[in-house]
Amino acid sequence: MKEKTALFSLFGDKKKRGRFVSFAIVIAAYIIIEILLKSGSLSSLFKSLLVPITCYVVASIGLNLNVGISGELNLGQAGFMSVGAFCAICVSGILAGTVTAGIPRLIIAIICGAVLAGIFGFVIGIPVLKLQGDYLAIVTLAFGQIIKSIFMNTYIGFDSDGLHFSFVDSKFKLQPGGKMLLNGPMGATGTQKIANFTVGIILVLIALLIVYNLMFSRSGRAIMAARDNRIAAESVGIPISRTKMLAFVVSASLAGAAGGLYGLNYATLVPNKFDFNTSILILVYVVLGGLGNMTGTIISTVVLILLPELLRSLQDYRMLIYAVVLILIMLVTNNDWLKTKWKSLTSRKAKGGASNG
């Protein structure tokens, strides 16, 4: 506890600087990439990675709010992404005839995905966040699996008669020209690709704005207080389950929005994509980026997505190297000696800056 308060006083001002750095990095990255895109010097490989990177960044910012700021482990972030993704695909498919312009349809679809994922988060949170301990981890783990199975057995079709829906097997016949929006284990096929990078970056900025504003607001302080000492926080009248719920629902909605963008970036999406491994992958981005550290999360997400692609030249060994690099990053960032070195370095700098200013 002592250590923690000491840390907070030390980083009191730094946190706001962190916010500035996060926004600066994202906007600078966007400008550089747009210039590269316009001049045509960006390779096809990077072009294909732009949208998925923004999706994962949004999902991991959301997860960091839950794991880092609220201190509740969530092992089902991919489940919320899949809710958002399939909801967005369905909404986009239904609106295809009425809203023909891509961008408005994309925005509507993403909002629907985010809202639905938020509702799912809320429903799950009601019983679980009243409990103390790692229960949220267990329940979200189960949620990820259940939602995968549900989507594998959901059939949604859309034709001139309207929406058709069935569980377990496609029992309905579509009119000619009708379209299966969701076809059980085959997932969504033939989705119109309407996602683009600019919307992705805007989504990242919105996610950062929401998370930072929440962190530095009254509710955000309450969330952190509830994380650090539940009993003390309760004693000063903070409603624990409600504050934790706020963080969890925002986290789930961000995952839903990320999923919506992701789903509309590919012509096909199978429910299997959002399995336990994807949840853990997002958690790895968050943990390696630093719990509660949004800038770190953005950087680690980008690096860890790019790494396996940049290692393609190593052929069969690339996933092996990738794993080794992951372990190395973890060892280095967790090394006490390096940490104290870094801390003394940065604090000296901060002091120097203060005396100069």
Place this chain on the structure above:
Amino acid sequence: MRKIFKTSMAVALSVCMAAALTACGGSGSSASSEPAAEATEAADAAEETADTGAKIKIGGSGPLTGPAAVYGQAVKNAAEIAVEEVNAKGGLQFELDMEDDAHDPEKAVTAYGVLKDWGMQVSLATVTSAPGAAVSPSYAEDQIFAITPSGSSPAVVFADPDNLSGAYGNVFQMCFTDPNQGSASADYISAHTDLGSKVAIIYKNDDNYSKGIHDTFVAEAAVKNVEVVYEGTFDDSNAQDFSVQLGQAQDAGADIVFLPIYYDPASLILTQANQMGYKPTFFGVDGMDGILTLEGFDTSLAEGVYLLTPFSADAEDELTVNFVNAYKEKCGGEIPNQFAADAYDCVYAIAQACEAAGVTADMSSDEICAKLVEQFTSMTFSGLTGESMTWNENGEVTKSPKAVVIQNGVYVGVED
């Protein structure tokens, strides 16, 4: 807080371990092909000195790592053999790049980016269906000719697979489609009443390949009056124990068990049925191909298994014998499966079309695409997986699946 951090660390570490393990699995199977790859390089170097002509770049992606790696590796090896052979003939020169997509649509799209950066002119698309459906729109958009060896889902060639319309037009299939396999199996069973009359189906309901074949099988079975007495399902999480499904199939009195699944779970089903003393006729489709080369599987259990496959490695025609020998030599005695044969045929079909259309390496990919589409829709091709195959303008191949039965550890063709 600290506890959570520790937990997440532990989880993250275990993920790393798992990743490392799968990577080992992937590279283990390809280790055998490395000397061969070196040999190719040597051969390439030799050719470059002899022939300075540019090469047509053939790209493709497939699962070279992960659980479906067997198929990706088979396609890669066979395509390499075919490219070497075509290059050795002189004239048309090919260069091949197979990228890894780990059977993931997202990675397949990235792999497509890698291939495009490399300057791919013609493509083998993807090995598996779901990634294929994800990259086909890109092939259509960029007008690069693609023919998939084994992406059998209709979603690979159609933008609107539900209505079988909106064909991409420049994406072709070398394998027959899933619906075709399901109905062909039902037709075969209805025509051969000596195999049995009551059918049980055990399929994987989270896999679109398995589900697709199951659906068309059931639809065709209803038309042909084949009695389906039991349908059992399984998915990724419970693909180890089939005693319940087999027990129920036995209770339902099934004397044919139809297995539209890949050979990995199929081998477990055969083993467990044997332990139960349940001896129906097992009937598989092309995913069953490969069961005889599975490590640690008692191949005597596969005796009498029927399967539909376009290719049998024990066929005695010259083409097959040469291919099987070349493949064995390259891959340390491994017998090629149907995926390998499809890939081999793809390269030869591309070669035949390129020769007929006079395609040269300095043409742009959309020029080549237009010429190849014209060739493919008009030519007939005979290869390992069928005689006089033709393609329609949607990119679907016309060839008939062959039924084989496993006897004494080899496929034996069944006369209709």
